[in-house]
Structure formats: structure tokens, C-alpha cells
Amino acid sequence: MAPYESDDSTTGATGTTAGEADDLRSGRRTAARYVVPVAVVGVAAATIGLVPALASSGDPDLPKITAQQLIDKIAQSHVEQLSGTVKITTDLGLPDLGGLESGLLSGATGSPGDGSSADPSAKLTELASGTHTLRVATDGPDRQKLSLLESAAEYSVIHDGKDVWGYDSKSNEVYHSTADDSAAKGDSREEPPVQATPKGLTEEALKSVDATTSVTVDGTMQVAGRDAYKLLVKPKQSGSTVGTISVAVDAKTGLPLKFTLTPAGGGAAVVDAGFTRISFAKPVASTFDFTPPKGAKVTEGDDHGQGRENKKSRDGSAKGDKGDKGAQGLEGFPGLSGLAGSEGSGDSxxxxxxxxxxxxxxxxxxxxxxxxxxxxxxxxxxxxxxxxxxxxxxxxxxxxxxxxxxxxxxxxxxxxxxxxxxxxxxxxxxxxxxxxxx
Incomplete structure (x- = not known):
């Protein structure tokens, strides 16, 4: 299916201007590939006993659709151009350790021990708690930007062709790696992180959809000025800490606009991520330009995602020693990579x-x-x-x-x-x- 045509609609009164797109350039490039593997559709169709749960109530008034049709719509969504702002709130109930929890999470996810503060695998563990604002932009599978906006600072991940850059303005540190070789080998460790976006979170959730899952359409809603269907995913099994997962799916493009995970124990959502502004217009090319600032410390990543410091201020050619291999992740358990320990530990x-x-x-x-x-x-x-x-x-x-x-x-x-x-x-x-x- 060809990419969906660009749409100028936004949440505001006007479309995204060139000035707004330039502003996005200062934010972090989204790593999202905005495509759910078609295999998800086959799995869902084979394992879910879907009844015609129709979105026949609520506001806006949209054509009726079944849960299977909505899953198909997500899988067939090929939105390759967009920009916008995402608000994400995470409440895992972690104890307040004065920032120590970020360090513990960083270690658990296998980030380099001598790593750079600009390494995405370490920096984005901050999303594990609190409320954050992200600016995202994408122009096809090879150009994305995601920016984490902080008080008086900003962190960005930029994917432009073969290059993946991470930049922390607070420490003036840069992390650089390449995406093409590892991606060709089926290794995603050098690709920008995607889980923070509604699309990335939905993709991970749909991987768990099987015969143990209830999937229905629970009405309609509006997100960022867009009409959307509400997909509701619930575990059928007892013993899971997951209560419900609600996904707002754009009625026109099939793109997930909002993702909410509520725990079985009740209370506030564990994860609530949604667009507050979105445009499907093509971002300006300069959005994805990045040159390390003068004097920045640059760490080069090797083919295993480990860091080695560039001892020079920055010319892009200096090389350092490769770090030791990090802990192997637990496949199928997003966010638990590295928990299996270092080499020498038992098989998982x-x-x-x-x-x-x-x-x-x-x-x-x-x-x-x-x-x-x-x-x-x-x-x-x-x-x-x-x-x-x-x-x-x-x-x-x-x-x-x-x-x-x-x-x-x-x-x-x-x-x-x-x-x-x-x-x-x-x-x-x-x-x-x-x-x-x-």
C-alpha cells in the first residue's frame, strides 16, 4: 500500500508552518518507523474470537468497524511523514531515590558502563517515571527525530540515513552510531528507540495479542483534533498486572494517536502517551540536520551499541577502544533487556x-x-x-x-x-x- 497522502490538518487553527518545522528541528527525532509488522494481523486473525464489537456510540460519529478491521487498519497504516508533540506520563510506582532509579534502570538496560549521557539507551530511561514532553518528526523510514524537552535543556535523537545521533544539550555530549549495518543483520540496537510514541507502544502491545486476549472496539474519541476509534485490549488470564490497554486509532490514517495502560490493581494509568498536536505535512529537510557543536564530547558507538569516547573535540574521524560486551537482553520482554546478566550467567x-x-x-x-x-x-x-x-x-x-x-x-x-x-x-x-x- 502506498504511503498515505500528507494531510495539513493540525490541532491548532492553522497548519504547520516552516517556522514550526524549524522549531521541531531543536527537538529529538522520533525513532518510530510507524509501521506495525503485517504478521501481527495474521496472529490476531488466527487467535482472537472477534465478535462485531462496533463503534456505534460516542462522539465523533464514525462508520461502524470491528476490532479485527481496526487491527488491520493499524497494520496497514503507512504514515511516513508527520510532526507533532507527544505528552507521556509514566507511573510505575518506583520509590523516590533522588535520581538513583534512573541509574539503576540505565544499568539494567545494558547501557555502557563508561557511557555518554547522550547515549539513547541510557538517557531515555528518564521516561520510566514522571511526565515528559516529546517533539517528534519523521520523513520516511530513514529520517526521524525525537526530542525530550527539559527545563533549560533538551535531549535529541536524530536518525538520518546511516547515522544515528544523540545530543544532550545540558552536558554538551554527543553519541554517534550507525543504523544500516545492524539493521541489515536484523539487529535493532543501533536504531533509535521507538517505545515512547503511541505507535511504538501499540506495536509492542499488539505483539502480546493471542488467544489469551480480549480485543474490542470501545466507541470513539478525539485526540489532537483528530477523529479516532478506541481499541480496548484486555488479558483474559488472571495473575497479570495488566488491566486494560486503550489505543486511540486515527480514523483516517490508522495511526495510533494515544496509548493508555491501566494496571489490574486500579488507580492512575501506568503509561499514558498521546499526541497533543500532530500534522501529516512533510517536515522541512533541515529538521534532520545535525552537526556536533564545537567542543562537544563525542562518543562513537561500535556495532554492539557500546560506546567509545572520541578524545578529540570533534572531527568525526577519531576512534577509541571498544567497550566490553553488554548483557544480553530478554527477547519478548520490552524494557527488560540486560536483566539476564553478563556473560557467564545461566540461560534464560x-x-x-x-x-x-x-x-x-x-x-x-x-x-x-x-x-x-x-x-x-x-x-x-x-x-x-x-x-x-x-x-x-x-x-x-x-x-x-x-x-x-x-x-x-x-x-x-x-x-x-x-x-x-x-x-x-x-x-x-x-x-x-x-x-x-x-
């Missing part, structure tokens, strides 16, 4: 299916959390272990004993013999899985 596996799937692996240590010691580094490890232990709940079972660390969505059980169980499931489900794995 998946226990269960659908929305109650649990990733299980051996951390490589045989004593669970770090324990106390007399002095030195071991003593520091013991202090850390005691601190981390105070944040979790002690549990016991046939597997022995361990500690469960909980958020409003993802929970993890670390047993005293070093095994780890992680999933968007309840504490009881983790203990049950550990018992069965004993």
Missing part, C-alpha cells in the same frame, strides 16, 4: 504463556542479593544488598526463600540461590513459577 527461559509469561534465568550468583562482609568492596556490596532488600518483600516457597521487588506493572523475584523470575504478573504468580521451576 520463559515460563507460562500470554500475559502471564515469566522470564526466568540464573543471575550467575549463588547467594541472591549481596550479603554483608567485614570491609572493603564486599562490605559495600553488603550495604547495597541490605538497601535493596529493604525495598522488597521476603517470600518463601518450595524453591526456598527470596525477595520480590514490585512496581505497579513489572515484578521480579530474586531467590536466595541467585535465580531471577520477572514478569508483568502478581507476586503470587512469581512464587508459583519459582516453585514449579524448583
Amino acid at each position: 527461559k520463559v515460563i507460562g504463556e500470554g500475559w502471564t509469561s515469566i522470564a526466568a534465568f540464573d543471575s550467575g550468583g549463588k547467594s541472591g542479593l549481596p550479603t554483608g562482609s567485614a570491609d572493603g568492596a564486599a562490605g559495600a556490596a553488603g550495604d547495597l544488598g541490605g538497601f535493596l532488600g529493604s525495598l522488597g518483600d521476603k517470600v518463601t516457597g518450595k524453591f526456598g526463600s527470596g525477595t520480590v521487588f514490585s512496581t505497579r506493572l513489572v515484578n521480579a523475584l530474586i531467590t536466595d540461590n541467585g535465580k531471577v523470575y520477572v514478569g508483568a504478573v502478581t507476586k503470587g504468580a512469581l512464587v508459583k513459577a519459582a516453585d514449579a521451576d524448583h
Whole structure:
């Protein structure tokens, strides 16, 4: 299907001007490819018992559509040109550690230990909590920009052909890598992150749609001045921490405009990301231009996404030493990459299916959390272990004993013999899985 024709409509009274597009240039380029794999349609069609849940009520008044037709519409959406503003609020229920949680999340996602503050895999962990404003722009699969707007500062990810740039204005640091080689090999680690956009979040959610899922159309709504259908996704299984996922789908283009994930425990949404302004006009070419500022520290990424510092101020040609390989991610569990530990840890596996799937692996240590010691580094490890232990709940079972660390969505059980169980499931489900794995 050919790309959808550009549309000048926006949420404001006027279309996007050249000045607005220039303003977008200072924001971060979206990494979103705005295409859901067609395979999703086949999976959904084969596994969901869809009844004609029709969007026959609500405002605006749109033609009736079934859930399957709406999933097809998302999959067939080929919006290649857009710009806009996205507001994202994330409430995982993480404790307030004075910024330490960002560092912990950065480490968990496998970012380089000596890394740059401009490395997207580290910087965008800030989206794991609080409310943030993003500016996005895309012009086809090879040109995107996503910008995280901060007080008196800005962070941008720019993808332009082979080059992927990350720039942190606060520290004046730049991270550079290439996307083409790794993408050709099926490796997305050098591609800009996409999960922060409604499209990226929806794509991840639809990967979980199977026979354990209820999918319906729940009326219509307006988002950023656009008429949209509301797709509702719910787990059928008990034990999942996911309550409902609501996606506002643009009635004309099929592009997800808003994504909301509500936990099974109730309360505020865990993730709420939606466009507040959007235009389908072609962004000006200069939106995707980037040249490292004079004096900026530039870190070059190798083919595994690890960083090496460019010791020169910047001419683009200096090279540094490659970093050590980072921890391998857990495929199929977005946001949990790196939790399997470094080389030498046990193989990971998946226990269960659908929305109650649990990733299980051996951390490589045989004593669970770090324990106390007399002095030195071991003593520091013991202090850390005691601190981390105070944040979790002690549990016991046939597997022995361990500690469960909980958020409003993802929970993890670390047993005293070093095994780890992680999933968007309840504490009881983790203990049950550990018992069965004993």
C-alpha cells in the first residue's frame, strides 16, 4: 500500500508552518518507523474470537468497524511523514531515590558502563517515571527525530540515513552510531528507540495479542483534533498486572494517536502517551540536520551499541577502544533487556504463556542479593544488598526463600540461590513459577 497522502490538518487553527518545522528541528527525532509488522494481523486473525464489537456510540460519529478491521487498519497504516508533540506520563510506582532509579534502570538496560549521557539507551530511561514532553518528526523510514524537552535543556535523537545521533544539550555530549549495518543483520540496537510514541507502544502491545486476549472496539474519541476509534485490549488470564490497554486509532490514517495502560490493581494509568498536536505535512529537510557543536564530547558507538569516547573535540574521524560486551537482553520482554546478566550467567527461559509469561534465568550468583562482609568492596556490596532488600518483600516457597521487588506493572523475584523470575504478573504468580521451576 502506498504511503498515505500528507494531510495539513493540525490541532491548532492553522497548519504547520516552516517556522514550526524549524522549531521541531531543536527537538529529538522520533525513532518510530510507524509501521506495525503485517504478521501481527495474521496472529490476531488466527487467535482472537472477534465478535462485531462496533463503534456505534460516542462522539465523533464514525462508520461502524470491528476490532479485527481496526487491527488491520493499524497494520496497514503507512504514515511516513508527520510532526507533532507527544505528552507521556509514566507511573510505575518506583520509590523516590533522588535520581538513583534512573541509574539503576540505565544499568539494567545494558547501557555502557563508561557511557555518554547522550547515549539513547541510557538517557531515555528518564521516561520510566514522571511526565515528559516529546517533539517528534519523521520523513520516511530513514529520517526521524525525537526530542525530550527539559527545563533549560533538551535531549535529541536524530536518525538520518546511516547515522544515528544523540545530543544532550545540558552536558554538551554527543553519541554517534550507525543504523544500516545492524539493521541489515536484523539487529535493532543501533536504531533509535521507538517505545515512547503511541505507535511504538501499540506495536509492542499488539505483539502480546493471542488467544489469551480480549480485543474490542470501545466507541470513539478525539485526540489532537483528530477523529479516532478506541481499541480496548484486555488479558483474559488472571495473575497479570495488566488491566486494560486503550489505543486511540486515527480514523483516517490508522495511526495510533494515544496509548493508555491501566494496571489490574486500579488507580492512575501506568503509561499514558498521546499526541497533543500532530500534522501529516512533510517536515522541512533541515529538521534532520545535525552537526556536533564545537567542543562537544563525542562518543562513537561500535556495532554492539557500546560506546567509545572520541578524545578529540570533534572531527568525526577519531576512534577509541571498544567497550566490553553488554548483557544480553530478554527477547519478548520490552524494557527488560540486560536483566539476564553478563556473560557467564545461566540461560534464560520463559515460563507460562500470554500475559502471564515469566522470564526466568540464573543471575550467575549463588547467594541472591549481596550479603554483608567485614570491609572493603564486599562490605559495600553488603550495604547495597541490605538497601535493596529493604525495598522488597521476603517470600518463601518450595524453591526456598527470596525477595520480590514490585512496581505497579513489572515484578521480579530474586531467590536466595541467585535465580531471577520477572514478569508483568502478581507476586503470587512469581512464587508459583519459582516453585514449579524448583
